[in-house]
Amino acid sequence: MFDWLAGRLRFIGSPFVEALIKLGFGTRFFFAVLFQSGMALRRFNLIIRETYYTGVLSLVIIVVSGLFVGMVLCLQGYDTLTRYGSAEASGVLVALSLLRELGPVVSGLLFASRAGSAITAEIGLMKATEQLVAMEMMAVNPVARVIAPRFWAGVLSMPLLALLFSAVGIFGGYLVGVVWLGLDKGTFWSQMQAQVDLHYDIGNGIIKSLIFGVAVSTIAVFEGFDAQPTAEGVSGATTRTVVTSSLAILGLDFILTAFMLRGT
Amino acid sequence: MPDSPLVEVDNVTFAYDARTILKGISLSIPRGKVVAIMGGSGCGKTTLLRLIGGQIKPSRGEVRVAGKVVNELDSDALYLLRRKMGMLFQFGALFTDMSVYENVAFQMREHTDLPESMIRDLVLMKLNAVGLRGAARLMPSELSGGMARRVALARAIALDPMLMMYDEPFAGLDPISLGVIGQLIRQLNDALGATSILVTHDVMESLAIVDYVYFVSEGKIVAQGTADEIRASEEPFVRQFVGGLPDGPVPFQYPAAPYAEDLMGVKRV
Secondary structure (H helix, E strand, O other): OHHHHHHHHHHHHHHHHHHHHHHHHHHHHHHHHHHOOHHHHHOHHHHHHHHHHHOHHHHHHHHHHHHHHHHHHHHHHHHHHHHOOOHHHHHHHHHHHHHHHHHHHHHHHHHHHHHHHHHHHHHHHHHHOOHHHHHHHOOOOHHHHHHHHHHHHHHHHHHHHHHHHHHHHHHHHHHHHHHHOOOOHHHHHHHHHHHOOHHHHHHHHHHHHHHHHHHHHHHHHHHHHHOOOOHHHHHHHHHHHHHHHHHHHHHHHHHHHHHHHHOO | OOOOOOEEEEEEEEEEOOEEEEEEEEEEEOOOOEEEEEOOOOOOHHHHHHHHOOOOOOOEEEEEEOOEEHHHOOHHHHHHHHOOEEEEOOOOOOOOOOOHHHHHHHHHHHHOOOOHHHHHHHHHHHHHHOOOHHHOOOOHHHOOHHHHHHHHHHHHOOOOOOEEEEEOOOOOOOHHHHHHHHHHHHHHHHHHOOEEEEEEOOHHHHHOOOOEEEEEEOOEEEEEEOHHHHHHOOOHHHHHHHHOOOOOOOOOOOOOOOHHHHHOOOOOO
16 A cells, blocks of 8 residues: 555656756756856857857748737737727837837747757757767867857847847838828827837846846757757757747746836 | 876776676776777677776776876866877767868867967868868768768877777778778877777777777676787687677577477466
8 A cells, every 4th residue: 555655656756856856957057057158258259150040040030920920919909999099009009018028028939949949959969979978078078168159149149139029020010000001100109219118118128038048048058968869869858948948938927027017 | 107008997897877887897008009899789898988088987996097097087187188088989970060171170279279370281181191181171961981980080189199099980881991990090090109999899800900909798808819819719709709600608599588488378578
């Protein structure tokens, strides 16, 4: 009876224990990356090179998604606000939605899918093909040479991509609201200018995207480094990066928003 | 200590969890020699190489390289020692995001302050030594298996190491590439004044170029000697291994219940 009960408890508890162990390893790994970042920050060209792969190559999906999200937002906002006679506020709605929430969150989710998965797959494959061990045998620390530049590239790229997402989204809102639906151009922009606060709206959005960048980059490099060195292992790690990053972004967004709104 | 062995493995035991791979193994690699460690798949050859390179630590015993106990070094001292080591991995382990030239230049750029013009000359010299100067601009994905192995060899000797380690350098190569790699291992060892350890199960190619051979089986040294001594050996394991015989001290059958018993279904597997 006791053995059966112990077995059941182990069955239920082991996934939590494993998750906790992984979280511990991940946290240690995060600090190891920070500790080993000296070389990457001194040789900034390593970070710039990785920024091209993580940031520049994500531009297309960010710009296209931003444009459509902005256009849809304006369309939905216009439809609802017209009922209350406030259609001119559509621009403000688009801008605030994008800068406060959708810009950082949606660009973070896209970044995790596009760049995070690529980082994990690359590092995982480097591990599977013994490139990381080879580097260690050449007396070069792979955490400093491979991981840290990718981590910092992700951290730098994320806020820039989020800002770009919001900017393009606002332009999309302009296309729909002003060009298509015939809202007054002056009202559209002036209301936006009056209502959007640099510190509170744009600043908080940047802080959010920066934190999302740290979270996604940490998860992506850790999953790659921790991947089983097999095809199946790398595939699983890539999937975990997207799922864990997405959940982390949504969870962090709620916490950050709660803190930021409490400050008003 | 010019006459002392460069590498000494002293009564080393190593286990992965509950599975013991090496059981109190001892061997020494003299300076300037090419020494092969042979044995079947899974006998612990590569584990020995990883112990010498400091990638893993023994459960018991000592591994000494150039008088330093590798398993007691901190990471800084280990990295310092590794600068004097070169390792050729089984499938080359070339950095796939770098060209052949950048792969060979990698260590020079990481560990030295040499000007780019000098690095260029050195890289071309190393590539010329392995016959691939003309492939400097190619990417690893454009190389054949044999070429990739030669580029990896050029990269491994980039900083003129005192100790070269080769992990299955002949695996999966065509006869021409096989002969080329074999000759390069011998020539580079002699030209650099290095010491080489060759972990392999390719008997004929290895015996043609090595000075001494250790045979490992089930985590122990079962035979050793010069190439001629090995060829003339009457030791049953060596005869089975060198002759490629299917049965002998290493049985053909994996341990199982008696055949008849299994077929009659007396005892289920």
